[in-house]
Amino acid sequence: MPNVMIRKEADGALSCYIAKKDLEEAVVAIEFDEPERWGGEIELADGTCYYIEPLSEQPQLPKTMRARRA
Amino acid sequence: MSMDKAETQALISEVLEVYPDKAKKDRQKHLTANDTDAAGKKCVTANRKSLPGVMTARGCAYAGSKGVVWGPIKDMIHISHGPVGCGQYSRAGRRNYYTGTTGVNSFGTMNFTSDFQERDIVFGGDKKLSTIVDEIETLFPLHKGISIQSECPVGLIGDDIEAVAKVKGKEIGKTIVPVRCEGFRGVSQSLGHHIANDTLRDYVLDKSEEKEIETTPYDVAIIGDYNIGGDAWSSRILLEEIGLRVVAQWSGDGTIAELENGPKVKLNLIHCYRSMNYISRHMEEKYGVPWMEYNLFGPTKCEESLRKIAAFFDETIQAKAEEVIAKYRQQWEPIVAKYKPLLEGKKVMLYVGGLRPRHVIGAYEDLGMEIVGTGYEFAHNDDYTKTIPEVKDATLIYDDVTGYELEKFAEQLKPDLIGAGVKEKYIFQKMGVPFRQMHSWDYSGPYHGFDGFAIFARDMDMTLNNPCWDKLTAPWKKPAVEEAMVVNG
Numbered sequence: 373m374p375n376v377m378i379r380k381e382a383d384g385a386l387s388c389y390i391a392k393k394d395l396e397e398a399v400v401a402i403e404f405d406e407p408e409r410w411g412g413e414i415e416l417a418d419g420t421c422y423y424i425e426p427l428s429e430q431p432q433l434p435k436t437m438r439a440r441r442a
Numbered sequence: 443m444s445m446d447k448a449e450t451q452a453l454i455s456e457v458l459e460v461y462p463d464k465a466k467k468d469r470q471k472h473l474t475a476n477d478t479d480a481a482g483k484k485c486v487t488a489n490r491k492s493l494p495g496v497m498t499a500r501g502c503a504y505a506g507s508k509g510v511v512w513g514p515i516k517d518m519i520h521i522s523h524g525p526v527g528c529g530q531y532s533r534a535g536r537r538n539y540y541t542g543t544t545g546v547n548s549f550g551t552m553n554f555t556s557d558f559q560e561r562d563i564v565f566g567g568d569k570k571l572s573t574i575v576d577e578i579e580t581l582f583p584l585h586k587g588i589s590i591q592s593e594c595p596v597g598l599i600g601d602d603i604e605a606v607a608k609v610k611g612k613e614i615g616k617t618i619v620p621v622r623c624e625g626f627r628g629v630s631q632s633l634g635h636h637i638a639n640d641t642l643r644d645y646v647l648d649k650s651e652e653k654e655i656e657t658t659p660y661d662v663a664i665i666g667d668y669n670i671g672g673d674a675w676s677s678r679i680l681l682e683e684i685g686l687r688v689v690a691q692w693s694g695d696g697t698i699a700e701l702e703n704g705p706k707v708k709l710n711l712i713h714c715y716r717s718m719n720y721i722s723r724h725m726e727e728k729y730g731v732p733w734m735e736y737n738l739f740g741p742t743k744c745e746e747s748l749r750k751i752a753a754f755f756d757e758t759i760q761a762k763a764e765e766v767i768a769k770y771r772q773q774w775e776p777i778v779a780k781y782k783p784l785l786e787g788k789k790v791m792l793y794v795g796g797l798r799p800r801h802v803i804g805a806y807e808d809l810g811m812e813i814v815g816t817g818y819e820f821a822h823n824d825d826y827t828k829t830i831p832e833v834k835d836a837t838l839i840y841d842d843v844t845g846y847e848l849e850k851f852a853e854q855l856k857p858d859l860i861g862a863g864v865k866e867k868y869i870f871q872k873m874g875v876p877f878r879q880m881h882s883w884d885y886s887g888p889y890h891g892f893d894g895f896a897i898f899a900r901d902m903d904m905t906l907n908n909p910c911w912d913k914l915t916a917p918w919k920k921p922a923v924e925e926a927m928v929v930n931g
Protein backbone atom coordinates (compact mmCIF):
# COMPACT_ATOMS: atom_id res chain seq x y z
CA MET A 373 0.00 0.00 0.00
CA PRO A 374 2.01 2.98 -1.15
CA ASN A 375 1.39 6.51 -0.01
CA VAL A 376 0.22 8.77 -2.77
CA MET A 377 -0.19 12.50 -2.75
CA ILE A 378 -3.17 13.85 -4.67
CA ARG A 379 -2.86 17.46 -5.71
CA LYS A 380 -4.91 19.94 -7.66
CA GLU A 381 -2.78 21.53 -10.38
CA ALA A 382 -3.07 25.16 -11.43
CA ASP A 383 -5.35 24.16 -14.31
CA GLY A 384 -7.70 22.36 -11.95
CA ALA A 385 -6.73 18.84 -13.01
CA LEU A 386 -5.73 16.29 -10.39
CA SER A 387 -2.26 14.83 -10.23
CA CYS A 388 -0.91 11.92 -8.28
CA TYR A 389 2.56 11.61 -6.81
CA ILE A 390 3.79 8.23 -5.66
CA ALA A 391 6.68 8.92 -3.29
CA LYS A 392 8.02 5.39 -3.28
CA LYS A 393 8.40 5.29 -7.04
CA ASP A 394 9.19 8.99 -7.21
CA LEU A 395 6.63 9.17 -9.95
CA GLU A 396 4.26 11.94 -10.88
CA GLU A 397 1.32 11.35 -13.17
CA ALA A 398 -1.84 13.15 -14.17
CA VAL A 399 -5.05 11.60 -12.88
CA VAL A 400 -7.25 10.90 -15.90
CA ALA A 401 -10.22 9.40 -14.10
CA ILE A 402 -11.57 9.23 -10.57
CA GLU A 403 -14.46 7.04 -9.56
CA PHE A 404 -16.21 9.34 -7.05
CA ASP A 405 -15.87 13.09 -7.15
CA GLU A 406 -19.03 14.28 -5.43
CA PRO A 407 -19.55 16.59 -2.44
CA GLU A 408 -20.30 13.62 -0.18
CA ARG A 409 -18.12 10.99 -1.70
CA TRP A 410 -14.59 11.22 -2.98
CA GLY A 411 -12.05 8.60 -3.97
CA GLY A 412 -12.41 5.04 -5.15
CA GLU A 413 -10.58 3.91 -8.20
CA ILE A 414 -8.27 6.43 -9.84
CA GLU A 415 -6.63 6.00 -13.20
CA LEU A 416 -3.32 7.61 -14.05
CA ALA A 417 -2.10 8.83 -17.42
CA ASP A 418 0.35 5.93 -17.71
CA GLY A 419 -2.54 3.47 -17.47
CA THR A 420 -2.02 2.27 -13.92
CA CYS A 421 -4.95 2.24 -11.50
CA TYR A 422 -5.02 2.72 -7.76
CA TYR A 423 -7.79 2.40 -5.23
CA ILE A 424 -8.27 4.96 -2.48
CA GLU A 425 -10.77 4.21 0.26
CA PRO A 426 -13.62 6.64 -0.54
CA LEU A 427 -13.95 9.61 1.80
CA SER A 428 -17.28 11.02 2.93
CA GLU A 429 -16.31 14.55 1.91
CA GLN A 430 -14.06 16.42 -0.50
CA PRO A 431 -10.53 16.36 0.89
CA GLN A 432 -8.40 19.44 1.40
CA LEU A 433 -5.80 19.00 -1.35
CA PRO A 434 -2.93 18.32 -1.57
CA LYS A 435 -3.24 15.34 0.69
CA THR A 436 -1.21 12.21 1.22
CA MET A 437 -3.25 9.05 1.49
CA ARG A 438 -2.96 5.30 1.36
CA ALA A 439 -3.72 3.66 -1.93
CA ARG A 440 -3.48 0.17 -3.29
CA ARG A 441 -2.98 -1.09 -6.79
CA ALA A 442 -6.35 -1.75 -8.38
CA MET B 443 18.21 22.16 -41.69
CA SER B 444 15.50 20.76 -39.55
CA MET B 445 14.61 17.12 -39.59
CA ASP B 446 11.20 15.51 -39.66
CA LYS B 447 10.18 12.74 -37.33
CA ALA B 448 11.05 9.94 -39.69
CA GLU B 449 14.55 11.30 -40.16
CA THR B 450 15.06 11.67 -36.44
CA GLN B 451 13.84 8.12 -35.88
CA ALA B 452 16.15 6.88 -38.63
CA LEU B 453 19.06 8.61 -36.90
CA ILE B 454 18.17 6.91 -33.63
CA SER B 455 18.01 3.48 -35.28
CA GLU B 456 21.29 4.06 -37.06
CA VAL B 457 23.08 5.00 -33.86
CA LEU B 458 21.61 2.07 -31.93
CA GLU B 459 22.65 -0.39 -34.64
CA VAL B 460 25.93 -1.32 -32.94
CA TYR B 461 24.34 -2.42 -29.68
CA PRO B 462 23.47 -6.04 -28.86
CA ASP B 463 19.71 -6.69 -29.18
CA LYS B 464 18.90 -6.43 -25.50
CA ALA B 465 20.74 -3.16 -25.07
CA LYS B 466 19.21 -1.80 -28.24
CA LYS B 467 15.72 -2.58 -26.99
CA ASP B 468 16.41 -0.89 -23.71
CA ARG B 469 18.03 2.24 -25.12
CA GLN B 470 15.32 2.62 -27.74
CA LYS B 471 12.87 3.53 -24.98
CA HIS B 472 15.04 6.41 -23.85
CA LEU B 473 15.34 8.08 -27.23
CA THR B 474 12.67 9.71 -29.33
CA ALA B 475 11.69 12.40 -31.78
CA ASN B 476 9.63 15.06 -30.04
CA ASP B 477 5.94 14.82 -30.81
CA THR B 478 4.24 18.09 -29.96
CA ASP B 479 0.82 16.51 -30.52
CA ALA B 480 1.53 14.05 -27.75
CA ALA B 481 1.60 16.76 -25.07
CA GLY B 482 0.65 15.27 -21.72
CA LYS B 483 1.38 11.74 -22.89
CA LYS B 484 4.35 9.54 -22.32
CA CYS B 485 7.51 10.76 -24.01
CA VAL B 486 10.46 8.55 -23.13
CA THR B 487 11.24 6.13 -20.35
CA ALA B 488 13.14 7.93 -17.63
CA ASN B 489 14.64 7.42 -14.19
CA ARG B 490 15.76 3.85 -14.89
CA LYS B 491 19.01 2.11 -14.10
CA SER B 492 21.74 2.82 -16.65
CA LEU B 493 22.87 -0.12 -18.77
CA PRO B 494 25.98 -1.89 -17.56
CA GLY B 495 28.85 -1.33 -19.93
CA VAL B 496 27.87 2.05 -21.33
CA MET B 497 29.31 5.42 -20.39
CA THR B 498 26.75 7.37 -18.41
CA ALA B 499 27.24 10.89 -17.15
CA ARG B 500 25.14 10.35 -14.07
CA GLY B 501 26.25 10.91 -10.51
CA CYS B 502 25.37 9.12 -7.28
CA ALA B 503 22.92 9.78 -4.45
CA TYR B 504 25.72 11.27 -2.34
CA ALA B 505 26.38 13.75 -5.14
CA GLY B 506 22.70 14.68 -5.14
CA SER B 507 22.53 15.21 -1.41
CA LYS B 508 25.94 16.61 -0.48
CA GLY B 509 26.80 18.23 -3.78
CA VAL B 510 23.44 19.70 -4.67
CA VAL B 511 20.98 20.13 -1.85
CA TRP B 512 22.92 20.25 1.44
CA GLY B 513 26.34 21.43 0.32
CA PRO B 514 25.42 25.06 -0.46
CA ILE B 515 23.97 25.71 3.02
CA LYS B 516 26.89 27.81 4.08
CA ASP B 517 26.77 28.04 7.85
CA MET B 518 26.55 24.30 8.36
CA ILE B 519 29.42 21.87 8.10
CA HIS B 520 28.76 18.92 5.83
CA ILE B 521 30.84 15.89 6.69
CA SER B 522 31.56 13.58 3.78
CA HIS B 523 31.38 10.47 5.90
CA GLY B 524 33.48 7.67 4.46
CA PRO B 525 36.62 7.55 2.33
CA VAL B 526 38.26 10.79 1.35
CA GLY B 527 37.72 10.75 -2.43
CA CYS B 528 33.99 11.39 -2.78
CA GLY B 529 34.25 14.75 -1.04
CA GLN B 530 37.68 15.80 -2.22
CA TYR B 531 37.10 15.23 -5.93
CA SER B 532 33.81 17.11 -5.87
CA ARG B 533 35.05 19.87 -3.62
CA ALA B 534 33.83 23.35 -4.59
CA GLY B 535 33.35 22.18 -8.17
CA ARG B 536 29.80 23.39 -8.36
CA ARG B 537 30.67 27.03 -7.73
CA ASN B 538 27.89 27.76 -5.26
CA TYR B 539 28.80 31.32 -4.40
CA TYR B 540 28.24 32.68 -0.91
CA THR B 541 29.13 35.61 1.27
CA GLY B 542 30.86 35.14 4.59
CA THR B 543 34.31 34.27 5.87
CA THR B 544 35.28 30.78 4.89
CA GLY B 545 36.51 28.78 7.85
CA VAL B 546 34.96 31.16 10.35
CA ASN B 547 31.22 31.44 9.78
CA SER B 548 30.86 29.88 6.31
CA PHE B 549 32.20 26.58 5.11
CA GLY B 550 31.02 26.15 1.53
CA THR B 551 34.29 25.51 -0.24
CA MET B 552 35.88 23.44 2.51
CA ASN B 553 36.01 19.67 2.55
CA PHE B 554 35.24 17.88 5.80
CA THR B 555 35.66 14.14 5.71
CA SER B 556 36.04 11.25 8.11
CA ASP B 557 38.67 9.79 5.75
CA PHE B 558 37.80 6.12 6.35
CA GLN B 559 40.67 3.69 6.65
CA GLU B 560 40.57 -0.10 6.72
CA ARG B 561 40.27 0.03 10.48
CA ASP B 562 37.05 2.05 10.24
CA ILE B 563 35.53 -0.41 7.81
CA VAL B 564 36.36 -3.31 10.11
CA PHE B 565 35.44 -1.75 13.46
CA GLY B 566 32.89 0.81 12.30
CA GLY B 567 33.20 4.56 12.02
CA ASP B 568 30.76 5.78 14.66
CA LYS B 569 33.44 6.59 17.21
CA LYS B 570 35.41 8.49 14.65
CA LEU B 571 32.29 10.44 13.76
CA SER B 572 31.80 11.52 17.38
CA THR B 573 35.40 12.65 17.51
CA ILE B 574 34.91 14.67 14.34
CA VAL B 575 31.92 16.45 15.84
CA ASP B 576 34.03 17.37 18.87
CA GLU B 577 36.86 18.58 16.69
CA ILE B 578 34.47 20.68 14.62
CA GLU B 579 33.04 22.23 17.77
CA THR B 580 36.53 23.17 18.92
CA LEU B 581 37.94 24.40 15.65
CA PHE B 582 34.86 26.03 14.11
CA PRO B 583 32.68 27.14 17.00
CA LEU B 584 30.60 29.48 14.83
CA HIS B 585 29.09 26.75 12.69
CA LYS B 586 25.31 26.47 13.02
CA GLY B 587 24.89 22.76 12.52
CA ILE B 588 26.31 19.64 10.95
CA SER B 589 25.07 17.25 8.31
CA ILE B 590 26.49 13.78 7.97
CA GLN B 591 26.57 12.78 4.32
CA SER B 592 27.01 9.02 4.07
CA GLU B 593 29.22 7.61 1.37
CA CYS B 594 28.85 4.03 0.15
CA PRO B 595 30.82 2.13 2.82
CA VAL B 596 28.83 3.62 5.69
CA GLY B 597 25.67 1.90 4.49
CA LEU B 598 27.51 -1.33 3.72
CA ILE B 599 29.01 -1.78 7.18
CA GLY B 600 25.80 -0.75 8.95
CA ASP B 601 27.00 2.19 11.04
CA ASP B 602 24.39 3.89 13.20
CA ILE B 603 24.93 7.51 12.24
CA GLU B 604 21.45 8.42 13.50
CA ALA B 605 22.40 7.46 17.03
CA VAL B 606 25.63 9.46 16.88
CA ALA B 607 23.75 12.46 15.50
CA LYS B 608 21.22 12.31 18.29
CA VAL B 609 23.69 11.98 21.14
CA LYS B 610 26.15 14.53 19.79
CA GLY B 611 23.45 16.97 18.76
CA LYS B 612 22.18 17.06 22.32
CA GLU B 613 25.68 17.48 23.63
CA ILE B 614 26.61 20.47 21.48
CA GLY B 615 23.10 21.91 21.32
CA LYS B 616 23.06 22.25 17.52
CA THR B 617 21.24 20.51 14.71
CA ILE B 618 23.02 17.40 13.45
CA VAL B 619 21.42 15.75 10.46
CA PRO B 620 22.25 12.18 9.50
CA VAL B 621 21.70 11.72 5.78
CA ARG B 622 21.49 8.21 4.35
CA CYS B 623 22.60 9.20 0.87
CA GLU B 624 25.00 6.34 0.18
CA GLY B 625 26.00 6.43 -3.46
CA PHE B 626 24.54 3.04 -4.31
CA ARG B 627 20.98 4.11 -3.55
CA GLY B 628 18.78 4.71 -6.58
CA VAL B 629 19.74 5.05 -10.21
CA SER B 630 21.23 8.54 -10.19
CA GLN B 631 21.75 11.64 -8.08
CA SER B 632 17.99 12.14 -8.21
CA LEU B 633 17.31 9.86 -5.26
CA GLY B 634 19.96 11.80 -3.34
CA HIS B 635 17.91 14.95 -3.84
CA HIS B 636 14.86 13.14 -2.53
CA ILE B 637 16.66 11.76 0.52
CA ALA B 638 18.15 15.20 1.22
CA ASN B 639 14.71 16.81 0.99
CA ASP B 640 13.29 14.22 3.38
CA THR B 641 16.01 14.95 5.93
CA LEU B 642 15.44 18.69 5.56
CA ARG B 643 11.83 18.00 6.37
CA ASP B 644 12.53 15.78 9.38
CA TYR B 645 15.49 17.55 10.93
CA VAL B 646 15.06 21.20 9.99
CA LEU B 647 11.40 22.00 9.31
CA ASP B 648 9.83 19.75 11.92
CA LYS B 649 12.04 21.28 14.58
CA SER B 650 11.40 24.84 13.52
CA GLU B 651 7.65 24.76 13.93
CA GLU B 652 7.65 26.87 17.07
CA LYS B 653 9.94 29.47 15.62
CA GLU B 654 8.30 32.87 15.29
CA ILE B 655 9.35 35.41 12.71
CA GLU B 656 7.99 38.76 11.75
CA THR B 657 6.12 38.25 8.52
CA THR B 658 4.88 40.49 5.73
CA PRO B 659 2.26 39.71 3.09
CA TYR B 660 5.06 39.60 0.51
CA ASP B 661 7.35 36.93 1.94
CA VAL B 662 8.65 34.42 -0.55
CA ALA B 663 11.38 31.80 -0.63
CA ILE B 664 13.62 30.95 -3.55
CA ILE B 665 13.76 27.18 -3.81
CA GLY B 666 16.07 25.06 -5.93
CA ASP B 667 18.50 27.82 -6.79
CA TYR B 668 22.03 26.90 -5.84
CA ASN B 669 23.58 30.28 -6.58
CA ILE B 670 25.88 28.88 -9.21
CA GLY B 671 28.11 31.74 -10.26
CA GLY B 672 25.71 34.02 -8.36
CA ASP B 673 22.43 32.89 -9.98
CA ALA B 674 20.33 33.31 -6.86
CA TRP B 675 21.60 36.84 -6.40
CA SER B 676 20.67 37.95 -9.89
CA SER B 677 17.24 36.37 -9.32
CA ARG B 678 16.73 37.79 -5.88
CA ILE B 679 17.23 41.41 -6.91
CA LEU B 680 14.43 41.07 -9.45
CA LEU B 681 12.04 39.65 -6.88
CA GLU B 682 12.98 42.39 -4.45
CA GLU B 683 12.57 45.05 -7.08
CA ILE B 684 9.00 43.99 -7.72
CA GLY B 685 8.33 44.41 -4.01
CA LEU B 686 8.66 40.93 -2.59
CA ARG B 687 10.68 40.00 0.46
CA VAL B 688 12.93 36.97 0.00
CA VAL B 689 13.25 35.38 3.42
CA ALA B 690 15.02 32.18 2.42
CA GLN B 691 17.25 30.81 -0.27
CA TRP B 692 17.15 27.03 -0.66
CA SER B 693 19.98 26.42 -0.68
CA GLY B 694 22.48 28.59 -2.58
CA ASP B 695 24.04 31.12 -0.20
CA GLY B 696 21.47 29.83 2.31
CA THR B 697 21.66 29.43 6.06
CA ILE B 698 19.89 27.04 8.35
CA ALA B 699 18.05 29.94 10.00
CA GLU B 700 16.62 30.92 6.62
CA LEU B 701 15.44 27.39 5.93
CA GLU B 702 13.65 27.39 9.25
CA ASN B 703 11.63 30.38 8.01
CA GLY B 704 10.35 28.23 5.15
CA PRO B 705 6.93 27.31 6.48
CA LYS B 706 6.06 30.96 7.20
CA VAL B 707 6.34 32.31 3.65
CA LYS B 708 3.38 33.19 1.43
CA LEU B 709 4.75 31.53 -1.68
CA ASN B 710 7.56 29.16 -2.52
CA LEU B 711 9.21 29.88 -5.85
CA ILE B 712 10.82 26.79 -7.35
CA HIS B 713 13.53 27.09 -9.93
CA CYS B 714 14.93 23.57 -10.03
CA TYR B 715 11.82 21.47 -9.70
CA ARG B 716 13.65 18.16 -9.95
CA SER B 717 15.80 18.59 -6.88
CA MET B 718 13.45 20.40 -4.52
CA ASN B 719 9.85 19.65 -5.44
CA TYR B 720 9.70 17.24 -2.51
CA ILE B 721 10.14 19.85 0.20
CA SER B 722 7.79 22.22 -1.61
CA ARG B 723 5.09 19.57 -1.77
CA HIS B 724 5.60 18.90 1.90
CA MET B 725 5.29 22.58 2.82
CA GLU B 726 2.17 22.86 0.71
CA GLU B 727 0.48 19.91 2.37
CA LYS B 728 1.56 20.55 5.93
CA TYR B 729 1.75 24.34 6.18
CA GLY B 730 -0.48 25.37 3.29
CA VAL B 731 2.28 27.25 1.50
CA PRO B 732 1.59 27.19 -2.24
CA TRP B 733 4.45 26.81 -4.69
CA MET B 734 5.02 27.98 -8.21
CA GLU B 735 7.62 27.07 -10.81
CA TYR B 736 9.39 29.92 -12.53
CA ASN B 737 12.16 30.38 -15.07
CA LEU B 738 14.66 33.22 -15.17
CA PHE B 739 16.70 32.19 -18.22
CA GLY B 740 16.47 34.77 -20.99
CA PRO B 741 14.33 37.93 -21.13
CA THR B 742 11.22 36.28 -22.59
CA LYS B 743 11.00 33.78 -19.75
CA CYS B 744 12.02 36.39 -17.16
CA GLU B 745 9.17 38.67 -18.16
CA GLU B 746 6.73 35.79 -18.29
CA SER B 747 7.80 34.57 -14.86
CA LEU B 748 7.77 37.99 -13.22
CA ARG B 749 4.21 38.51 -14.44
CA LYS B 750 3.19 35.07 -13.27
CA ILE B 751 4.67 35.64 -9.83
CA ALA B 752 3.17 39.14 -9.57
CA ALA B 753 -0.25 37.80 -10.50
CA PHE B 754 -0.21 35.81 -7.28
CA PHE B 755 0.06 39.04 -5.27
CA ASP B 756 -1.84 42.34 -5.34
CA GLU B 757 -1.93 45.24 -7.79
CA THR B 758 0.98 47.14 -6.24
CA ILE B 759 3.25 44.19 -6.98
CA GLN B 760 1.79 43.78 -10.44
CA ALA B 761 2.35 47.45 -11.22
CA LYS B 762 5.91 47.25 -9.95
CA ALA B 763 6.55 44.14 -12.01
CA GLU B 764 5.56 46.07 -15.13
CA GLU B 765 7.90 48.91 -14.15
CA VAL B 766 10.75 46.47 -13.61
CA ILE B 767 10.06 44.77 -16.92
CA ALA B 768 10.05 48.13 -18.71
CA LYS B 769 13.24 49.19 -16.97
CA TYR B 770 15.15 46.06 -17.92
CA ARG B 771 13.96 46.25 -21.53
CA GLN B 772 16.40 49.14 -21.87
CA GLN B 773 19.09 46.81 -20.67
CA TRP B 774 18.43 43.63 -22.61
CA GLU B 775 17.23 44.94 -25.96
CA PRO B 776 20.68 46.29 -26.89
CA ILE B 777 22.16 42.94 -25.89
CA VAL B 778 19.87 41.06 -28.22
CA ALA B 779 20.58 43.65 -30.92
CA LYS B 780 24.29 43.07 -30.50
CA TYR B 781 24.46 39.30 -30.21
CA LYS B 782 21.51 38.06 -32.24
CA PRO B 783 23.15 38.85 -35.59
CA LEU B 784 26.18 36.84 -34.44
CA LEU B 785 24.24 33.84 -33.23
CA GLU B 786 21.04 33.71 -35.26
CA GLY B 787 20.19 30.37 -36.81
CA LYS B 788 22.91 28.50 -34.94
CA LYS B 789 22.02 25.02 -33.78
CA VAL B 790 22.43 23.91 -30.18
CA MET B 791 22.47 20.49 -28.56
CA LEU B 792 21.91 20.28 -24.82
CA TYR B 793 22.50 17.54 -22.33
CA VAL B 794 22.27 18.65 -18.73
CA GLY B 795 20.86 17.47 -15.40
CA GLY B 796 17.24 17.68 -14.40
CA LEU B 797 16.02 21.16 -15.27
CA ARG B 798 18.14 23.12 -17.70
CA PRO B 799 17.51 20.98 -20.77
CA ARG B 800 14.13 22.70 -20.88
CA HIS B 801 14.72 25.87 -18.85
CA VAL B 802 17.56 27.40 -20.88
CA ILE B 803 15.83 26.92 -24.23
CA GLY B 804 14.14 30.32 -24.00
CA ALA B 805 17.46 32.10 -23.53
CA TYR B 806 18.87 30.49 -26.68
CA GLU B 807 15.73 31.30 -28.61
CA ASP B 808 15.92 34.93 -27.52
CA LEU B 809 19.25 34.99 -29.34
CA GLY B 810 17.71 33.41 -32.42
CA MET B 811 19.32 30.03 -31.84
CA GLU B 812 17.65 26.70 -32.41
CA ILE B 813 17.64 23.63 -30.18
CA VAL B 814 18.18 20.49 -32.26
CA GLY B 815 18.54 18.00 -29.44
CA THR B 816 18.00 17.98 -25.71
CA GLY B 817 18.01 15.52 -22.88
CA TYR B 818 18.47 14.96 -19.18
CA GLU B 819 20.80 12.90 -17.07
CA PHE B 820 18.36 12.15 -14.28
CA ALA B 821 14.94 13.58 -15.11
CA HIS B 822 11.68 11.80 -14.36
CA ASN B 823 8.73 11.34 -16.66
CA ASP B 824 7.10 14.60 -15.58
CA ASP B 825 10.18 16.54 -16.70
CA TYR B 826 9.82 15.13 -20.19
CA THR B 827 6.13 15.95 -20.18
CA LYS B 828 7.10 19.54 -19.46
CA THR B 829 9.77 19.48 -22.16
CA ILE B 830 7.51 18.48 -25.05
CA PRO B 831 5.91 21.92 -25.51
CA GLU B 832 9.27 23.70 -25.16
CA VAL B 833 10.97 22.18 -28.19
CA LYS B 834 9.96 21.97 -31.83
CA ASP B 835 8.35 18.94 -33.35
CA ALA B 836 10.76 16.13 -34.30
CA THR B 837 13.58 17.48 -32.12
CA LEU B 838 15.77 14.67 -30.88
CA ILE B 839 15.21 13.85 -27.20
CA TYR B 840 17.52 11.59 -25.24
CA ASP B 841 17.38 10.34 -21.67
CA ASP B 842 20.54 9.30 -19.80
CA VAL B 843 22.30 9.35 -23.16
CA THR B 844 25.49 7.31 -23.35
CA GLY B 845 28.84 8.79 -24.31
CA TYR B 846 28.77 6.88 -27.58
CA GLU B 847 25.24 7.94 -28.53
CA LEU B 848 25.86 11.60 -27.81
CA GLU B 849 28.99 11.65 -29.94
CA LYS B 850 27.19 9.94 -32.82
CA PHE B 851 24.20 12.27 -32.56
CA ALA B 852 26.54 15.25 -32.60
CA GLU B 853 28.34 13.90 -35.67
CA GLN B 854 25.07 13.65 -37.55
CA LEU B 855 23.22 16.72 -36.28
CA LYS B 856 26.32 18.88 -36.60
CA PRO B 857 25.35 21.40 -33.93
CA ASP B 858 27.15 24.74 -33.80
CA LEU B 859 27.27 24.55 -30.04
CA ILE B 860 26.94 21.84 -27.43
CA GLY B 861 25.96 22.58 -23.85
CA ALA B 862 26.57 19.67 -21.49
CA GLY B 863 28.72 18.62 -18.56
CA VAL B 864 32.40 18.34 -17.80
CA LYS B 865 32.49 14.67 -18.79
CA GLU B 866 31.49 15.64 -22.32
CA LYS B 867 33.40 18.88 -22.51
CA TYR B 868 36.89 17.81 -23.52
CA ILE B 869 35.78 15.19 -26.02
CA PHE B 870 33.75 17.70 -27.98
CA GLN B 871 36.35 20.40 -27.68
CA LYS B 872 38.95 18.05 -29.09
CA MET B 873 36.55 17.25 -31.91
CA GLY B 874 36.50 20.97 -32.63
CA VAL B 875 32.90 21.53 -31.59
CA PRO B 876 32.22 24.72 -29.61
CA PHE B 877 31.18 23.65 -26.13
CA ARG B 878 29.84 25.26 -22.97
CA GLN B 879 29.75 23.45 -19.67
CA MET B 880 26.18 24.12 -18.57
CA HIS B 881 26.26 22.75 -15.03
CA SER B 882 28.53 25.29 -13.39
CA TRP B 883 28.55 27.75 -16.30
CA ASP B 884 32.14 27.02 -17.32
CA TYR B 885 33.67 29.31 -14.69
CA SER B 886 31.24 32.07 -15.66
CA GLY B 887 27.76 33.18 -14.64
CA PRO B 888 25.39 34.15 -13.28
CA TYR B 889 22.98 33.28 -16.10
CA HIS B 890 19.71 33.90 -14.22
CA GLY B 891 17.77 37.12 -14.60
CA PHE B 892 18.31 40.04 -16.94
CA ASP B 893 21.82 40.66 -15.60
CA GLY B 894 22.66 37.02 -16.15
CA PHE B 895 21.36 37.09 -19.71
CA ALA B 896 23.99 39.67 -20.67
CA ILE B 897 26.70 37.29 -19.50
CA PHE B 898 25.02 34.32 -21.14
CA ALA B 899 24.83 36.05 -24.51
CA ARG B 900 28.45 37.15 -24.33
CA ASP B 901 29.61 33.66 -23.33
CA MET B 902 27.74 31.95 -26.14
CA ASP B 903 29.18 34.35 -28.71
CA MET B 904 32.65 34.11 -27.23
CA THR B 905 32.58 30.32 -27.45
CA LEU B 906 30.76 29.81 -30.71
CA ASN B 907 32.49 32.47 -32.75
CA ASN B 908 35.92 31.77 -31.36
CA PRO B 909 38.35 31.34 -34.30
CA CYS B 910 40.12 28.42 -32.62
CA TRP B 911 37.64 25.67 -33.50
CA ASP B 912 38.46 24.99 -37.14
CA LYS B 913 42.16 25.03 -36.34
CA LEU B 914 41.73 21.95 -34.18
CA THR B 915 42.30 18.39 -35.31
CA ALA B 916 41.14 15.76 -32.87
CA PRO B 917 44.14 13.89 -31.49
CA TRP B 918 42.75 10.61 -32.81
CA LYS B 919 42.51 12.05 -36.30
CA LYS B 920 46.06 13.31 -36.52
CA PRO B 921 48.21 11.46 -39.03
CA ALA B 922 50.25 8.65 -37.52
CA VAL B 923 53.57 10.19 -38.57
CA GLU B 924 53.21 13.03 -36.17
CA GLU B 925 52.55 10.66 -33.36
CA ALA B 926 55.67 8.70 -34.14
CA MET B 927 57.61 11.94 -34.00
CA VAL B 928 56.22 12.73 -30.59
CA VAL B 929 57.14 9.28 -29.33
CA ASN B 930 60.67 9.55 -30.68
CA GLY B 931 61.16 13.15 -29.82
Ligand code: SF4
Nearest residue numbers: 502504528593594625
Ligand atom coordinates in the same frame (compact mmCIF):
# COMPACT_ATOMS: atom_id res chain seq x y z
S1 SF4 C 1 29.09 6.15 -5.52
FE1 SF4 C 1 29.74 5.91 -3.38
S2 SF4 C 1 31.98 5.86 -3.45
FE2 SF4 C 1 31.26 6.77 -5.40
S3 SF4 C 1 31.25 9.00 -5.07
FE3 SF4 C 1 29.18 8.21 -4.59
S4 SF4 C 1 29.25 7.85 -2.36
FE4 SF4 C 1 31.37 8.01 -3.06
